[in-house]
Amino acid sequence: MEATSKLLEQVQPISQQSVPSSSYKEALPATPKKAGDSFDWDTRKKLIANTDEWKSKFSEVRPFNVSGDGEKIGSVVQTNEETFTVCLNGKQWEETYEKVWTLKFKNDGKAVCLVMKDNAWTVAVDGLQWKEKFDYAWNLQIALNGRDIGINIKKDDHYGVCLDDKPWTQGFADVRNLFISPDGTMSAASVAIKGLAEADIFGFQKGVWTVAVDGTPWDKNFVNVWGLAFSPDSRHVAAETRINLYDYAIVVDGILWPQTFKCVCEPRFSTKNNVIAPVKIPQGWTLAMDGKPIWKTFVQLWPPKFSPDGKKIAAVVAPDFGRWTIAVDGIPWKQTFSDTVLDPVFSPDSKRVAAIAKESKDPMNMGSSLHSIKGNDRWTIVVDGIPWEQDFDMIWDPVFSPDGSMVAAKAEINGKYCVVANGKAGKKMFDTLWSPVFSPGGDKLLIRGIQDGKYYRYVLPREEI
Amino acid sequence: MAAVAETKEVKKIIDLGLEEGAKKLTPERIEKTINNALTAMGGARLDAYVSTCIHCGLCSEACHYYLSHDGDPHFSPVGKVKQTMWEILKHKGRVSPAAIKQMAEIAYTECNLCRRCSMYCPFGIDIAYLISSVRRMCHLLGVTPQYLQDTAHSHSATMNQMWLKQDEWIDTLFWQEDDYRREIKNLTIPLDKEGADIMYSVIGPEPKFLAMLIGNAAKIMHVAGVNWTFPSFDGWDNSDMAMFSGDQEIMGRVKRAHFEAAMRLKVKRIVMGECGHAFRSVYDVGNRWFGWKMPPVPIIHAIQFYYELIKEGRLKIVKKFKEPVTLHDPCNVVRGRGLQEMARYVINAICEDFREMSPNREHNFCCAAGGGVINCGPPWKMKRMEGNRVKAEQMKATGARIVITPCHNCHSGLEDIIGYYKLGMRTKFISDILVDAIEVPEAMKVKK
Numbered sequence A: 001m002e003a004t005s006k007l008l009e010q011v012q013p014i015s016q017q018s019v020p021s022s023s024y025k026e027a028l029p030a031t032p033k034k035a036g037d038s039f040d041w042d043t044r045k046k047l048i049a050n051t052d053e054w055k056s057k058f059s060e061v062r063p064f065n066v067s068g069d070g071e072k073i074g075s076v077v078q079t080n081e082e083t084f085t086v087c088l089n090g091k092q093w094e095e096t097y098e099k100v101w102t103l104k105f106k107n108d109g110k111a112v113c114l115v116m117k118d119n120a121w122t123v124a125v126d127g128l129q130w131k132e133k134f135d136y137a138w139n140l141q142i143a144l145n146g147r148d149i150g151i152n153i154k155k156d157d158h159y160g161v162c163l164d165d166k167p168w169t170q171g172f173a174d175v176r177n178l179f180i181s182p183d184g185t186m187s188a189a190s191v192a193i194k195g196l197a198e199a200d201i202f203g204f205q206k207g208v209w210t211v212a213v214d215g216t217p218w219d220k221n222f223v224n225v226w227g228l229a230f231s232p233d234s235r236h237v238a239a240e241t242r243i244n245l246y247d248y249a250i251v252v253d254g255i256l257w258p259q260t261f262k263c264v265c266e267p268r269f270s271t272k273n274n275v276i277a278p279v280k281i282p283q284g285w286t287l288a289m290d291g292k293p294i295w296k297t298f299v300q301l302w303p304p305k306f307s308p309d310g311k312k313i314a315a316v317v318a319p320d321f322g323r324w325t326i327a328v329d330g331i332p333w334k335q336t337f338s339d340t341v342l343d344p345v346f347s348p349d350s351k352r353v354a355a356i357a358k359e360s361k362d363p364m365n366m367g368s369s370l371h372s373i374k375g376n377d378r379w380t381i382v383v384d385g386i387p388w389e390q391d392f393d394m395i396w397d398p399v400f401s402p403d404g405s406m407v408a409a410k411a412e413i414n415g416k417y418c419v420v421a422n423g424k425a426g427k428k429m430f431d432t433l434w435s436p437v438f439s440p441g442g443d444k445l446l447i448r449g450i451q452d453g454k455y456y457r458y459v460l461p462r463e464e465i
Numbered sequence B: 001m002a003a004v005a006e007t008k009e010v011k012k013i014i015d016l017g018l019e020e021g022a023k024k025l026t027p028e029r030i031e032k033t034i035n036n037a038l039t040a041m042g043g044a045r046l047d048a049y050v051s052t053c054i055h056c057g058l059c060s061e062a063c064h065y066y067l068s069h070d071g072d073p074h075f076s077p078v079g080k081v082k083q084t085m086w087e088i089l090k091h092k093g094r095v096s097p098a099a100i101k102q103m104a105e106i107a108y109t110e111c112n113l114c115r116r117c118s119m120y121c122p123f124g125i126d127i128a129y130l131i132s133s134v135r136r137m138c139h140l141l142g143v144t145p146q147y148l149q150d151t152a153h154s155h156s157a158t159m160n161q162m163w164l165k166q167d168e169w170i171d172t173l174f175w176q177e178d179d180y181r182r183e184i185k186n187l188t189i190p191l192d193k194e195g196a197d198i199m200y201s202v203i204g205p206e207p208k209f210l211a212m213l214i215g216n217a218a219k220i221m222h223v224a225g226v227n228w229t230f231p232s233f234d235g236w237d238n239s240d241m242a243m244f245s246g247d248q249e250i251m252g253r254v255k256r257a258h259f260e261a262a263m264r265l266k267v268k269r270i271v272m273g274e275c276g277h278a279f280r281s282v283y284d285v286g287n288r289w290f291g292w293k294m295p296p297v298p299i300i301h302a303i304q305f306y307y308e309l310i311k312e313g314r315l316k317i318v319k320k321f322k323e324p325v326t327l328h329d330p331c332n333v334v335r336g337r338g339l340q341e342m343a344r345y346v347i348n349a350i351c352e353d354f355r356e357m358s359p360n361r362e363h364n365f366c367c368a369a370g371g372g373v374i375n376c377g378p379p380w381k382m383k384r385m386e387g388n389r390v391k392a393e394q395m396k397a398t399g400a401r402i403v404i405t406p407c408h409n410c411h412s413g414l415e416d417i418i419g420y421y422k423l424g425m426r427t428k429f430i431s432d433i434l435v436d437a438i439e440v441p442e443a444m445k446v447k448k
């Protein structure tokens, strides 16, 4: 486990060598205010809304979403044949729209969604529309800070991004996806600087794709650009690129790693702005830091994650064909899984790692003409290499308690949902459930779910789950 | 230097991708690239196939190109391997740019990778694998047909086959939903519904040209009461022409986007529309390039899905299609997955007059569009038509008016053949017939 931190000290990050920090906005001081601090952790059970009543009130009620503190539940609802709006805790927004889509909540509990009115798209926050309107808007995202809102936009045949009601000033032939900096002040995306005629393969191979940060494109173009990442201090951007049809590289703030590879996956920044990324070399996939391989090779290796203290790296790996697990600092867990393992999650103290794993009772499953034997696909959580004994029809991302001693997750059993804590399924079953949230002290869990048409917010001592 | 033996009258077709690509080659680059590729391929499978072949020619009668060209050995499966892979191996990669260009033409436009010939070879030699390996080398040498390469570029830049922008995909789903809501109350095309049972995935041409197929799927899902969703983000397209151009890295990337979309949406299964090559890429080739022995999320073809819905009574058939129909068994889901009996169960359930083609099931002739051949575009269309006279004869002999093709490539390829050979038939997808055959409960209908 020492290995990563030692390497981090030795390697001088490319991003620090080459990019004048003035090229981007100065980063705001990080003020990580934990969202859970202000939640009501005392009321044991609260009935927030009777969602069944909504169904008799509106001709259509679309899937529900809830706020982080569990105090609000909302849904897109149809008010008459032609119009939709949002219903929050039983109260509908005054304004109605032709379309409403993607209902999310900010950390302050405000509801956000994409709305279309008079054929123009925009964002509505608690029923108030942004002043900017677009021909199209999609991919609504809320920054990691829970405050800032970004969307992809199209206007007058130009594509761009709009962050907090401020659209990029420059439009592009295409813009795909959107990345918001951790502090919520900047946005970046892959952009096509010009359109191409039909089947212009040579034009494409000259490179028309690059990265634009806050609407300003890098001065270098590439054949392809994918998988962007902001540095934790929001000052740098890295991306994976294909520089011709065969050579792949990582590019940081517009400057390519000198090394090229047979393939690469999404890069990630360390807290010290080193850049790591899975890369394919003739022997297989390995992890490279600032261009140099630092792990042994695997059959497959997926985008890594740094621990909160920045000293460890974990990633999904396939040590053998068709066998999946997590490697921490390059060392794979002993137990591997047949079907898949999903992104690792570190405990807040950086000591533990958990991940979702899936096995099939009959992995090849060729006996079933339908490839859908009920109960064949088993999902569970693996913590530090050891899977929970019980498996489930589906499981959601693991959530660690602040001290790392407990792992909880939402799970599905026979069409109902429950919270599973340290492998033990909770007694309360729900028709709809959201992932659990630990209290700042770690002694309680906030559980948000719908039972018999009623949405409740429970706060339960962890031992009662 | 070896040149490819000429056994046919050469009809010069200009394809910019092949012409310009070959111009940039040098003998040194060819030798180095081919030998690197052979090392990366590991060689064992290749060696086994090449050394096992006894040159008996039994595979010839299997190939629609060979049969349609009256037994011209240039078009026999083993003949195609002889002119490509054998030459490459015999000369240890020391072949001329002109030979590479001709090999590319053979590999991309004279073989559909349909695997019919493997069933006729006493050793089961996988000719399609050998031809795919030639394509991989041609990709690495930059000698690929222009239109196929353009499609591979589209996959790389947009994760879909048709250069569709992200808003165009979403907008298509919205207007299909709007259209169908005029007929069916509260029909929705659910976007990004986390925890749905099924993610439905389609190929790029559906939103681009055949949006009603998405509407058909939505109607089927709604009537059957299926809890389903589409991703609004990249990963909705299950197709993969990079698999056929030889760009395995892009193929893997596209497959990863597809499966990651399903895992992000927490669905239990992926159901894919009526496409054959996409099935091959998600179920066999692309997933395995990425290290998944089987798809990480179970995936079924539309034929399996319709079979399940009808058999379980979730769809009630009330109005059978009357005109005589025949079925074209798509190679990738029949030879590749054994769905022939399910397809017949579904067709018999929804059609009154089903007539078999002969030969059929796993012995069916390929449409000559698959394997990326139709994606090589307009320059090669006539060659494709001339290369599948046997298919036209086979279809005509059924006396059917409609040919059902549960595969997009087959659908377009057979439409071309029907037009070229003036067969007076039409192609349909299963869903075209199914949507009109099912009972829509009165309570679901919009009162006019």
Ligand code: SF4
Pocket: B062, B063, B064, B065, B076, B077, B080, B110, B111, B112, B113, B114, B115, B116, B117, B118, B127, B128, B366
């Ligand atoms: S088209 Fe089919 S039958 Fe002919 S050589 Fe290729 S794989 Fe074999």
Ligand code: SF4
Pocket: B052, B053, B054, B055, B056, B057, B058, B059, B060, B077, B078, B120, B121, B122, B123, B124, B125
């Ligand atoms: S049938 Fe098999 S062994 Fe005979 S020529 Fe064809 S590939 Fe070779």
